[in-house]
Amino acid sequence: MKKTVLLITLSLTLSLSFLFSSISFAFGPEEDSSENVIKYRQYVMNAMSNHFKALKFLATGRITQPDQWLPHARSMVDMANMIESAFPPESDFGDTEAKEEIWENKGDFNQKALKLIKASEATVKLIEANGHDKVLEQIKEVSNTCKACHKKYREL
Ligand code: HEC
Numbered sequence: 001m002k003k004t005v006l007l008i009t010l011s012l013t014l015s016l017s018f019l020f021s022s023i024s025f026a027f028g029p030e031e032d033s034s035e036n037v038i039k040y041r042q043y044v045m046n047a048m049s050n051h052f053k054a055l056k057f058l059a060t061g062r063i064t065q066p067d068q069w070l071p072h073a074r075s076m077v078d079m080a081n082m083i084e085s086a087f088p089p090e091s092d093f094g095d096t097e098a099k100e101e102i103w104e105n106k107g108d109f110n111q112k113a114l115k116l117i118k119a120s121e122a123t124v125k126l127i128e129a130n131g132h133d134k135v136l137e138q139i140k141e142v143s144n145t146c147k148a149c150h151k152k153y154r155e156l
């Protein structure tokens with residue numbers, strides 16, 4: 001009797017895990033439509049852009065929220081880390097400003113994303129060290145990494 005219960009439990013567990021693994025496969029990144037991939041990466045870019053603008057507002061003294069510099073800078077690092085996977089192959093068709101050259105030079109494109117990650121991480125470190133004064137200069141460095149990528153890989 002005990003054995004039967006054990007067997008039933010085991011087979012149930014196995015079939016459930018199979019079911020879940022097939023579900024996650026069905027909704028894996030490779031199944032996402034090009035249209036949704038494009039929309040999603042534009043949301044990510046806009047989210048990053050808004051954190052950047054908010055940080056610039058703080059660093060230029062237009063807003064006084066000393067505790068909010070760090071969350072914006074950290075969010076920029078998080079968003080920047082999403083860039084590489086936001087441009088999978090076959091996602092250059094549709095309502096996009098992404099140039100085909102991205103997929104011909106994915107290594108260089110990823111390097112440009114990495115420069116933004118590094119510049120954003122440096123911003124986080126500056127703020128953590130309470131160096132609010134130098135943040136504005138660092139933000140300019142960040143902005144240069146955005147421009148360097150857009151110039152080469154974004155239709156403007
Ligand atoms: C490694 C390359 C790269 C970097 C770095 C980068 N971008 Fe982009 N960005 C792109 C590409 C490519 C597009 C076009 C995406 C599309 O339309 O599919 C884009 C699109 C955008 C858009 C428009 C989104 C929309 O709704 O169409 C904004 C805003 C933006 N980027 C802001 C920024 C800011 C701000 C930074 C720096 C903090 C930045 N980007 C850094 C490649 C980059």
